[in-house]
Amino acid sequence: MRLFLAVAMLTVVVAAPAAAADQPALVRARAAYNAGDYDAAITLAEDAQKQKADADQAALVAVRARLERYRLAGTTADLAGAHSALRSIARQRLRPREQAELLVAQGLALYLGGSYGGAAEVFDAVLPRAAALSLDDRDRLL
Numbered sequence: 084m085r086l087f088l089a090v091a092m093l094t095v096v097v098a099a100p101a102a103a104a105d106q107p108a109l110v111r112a113r114a115a116y117n118a119g120d121y122d123a124a125i126t127l128a129e130d131a132q133k134q135k136a137d138a139d140q141a142a143l144v145a146v147r148a149r150l151e152r153y154r155l156a157g158t159t160a161d162l163a164g165a166h167s168a169l170r171s172i173a174r175q176r177l178r179p180r181e182q183a184e185l186l187v188a189q190g191l192a193l194y195l196g197g198s199y200g201g202a203a204e205v206f207d208a209v210l211p212r213a214a215a216l217s218l219d220d221r222d223r224l225l
Contacts, residue, residue, distance in 0.1 A: 109137045112144045116151075124148040139176045142168050146188050153195060165192050183212040 106114075112127035125148045131141035146165045153161035169189055174182055190205035
């Protein structure tokens with residue numbers, strides 16, 4: 084019985100990292116973003132953008148990670164990269180929740196770039212969609 088339990092535990096320990104590696108890059112990019120690992124989120128999102136079906140969703144994750152990295156470090160290249168990538172995202176290919184996240188990212192990019200009036204207009208547009216956002220995103224929006 085002990086041998087069986089040891090083999091079962093070893094199988095779980097070995098299989099867990101393999102299962103994580105088998106996840107699509109977009110899933111891993113979102114997980115890295117949620118964990119606050121913005122460098123990894125950007126790298127994984129850029130990898131996920133190579134998959135046509137995930138390109139817009141992955142670009143959104145990369146934008147949000149760049150905006151957070153800019154907010155923390157003030158690197159202008161992150162803000163410029165976020166602005167550039169925002170223009171490439173096709174809103175119609177996003178799910179409703181992601182469309183709300185896109186609006187939050189657009190508003191945040193404007194705000195961080197000093198366009199406070201434009202940011203306020205975008206945030207006003209996203210308020211009716213706030214129910215689609217996570218609690219953290221709603222708090223950030225408010």
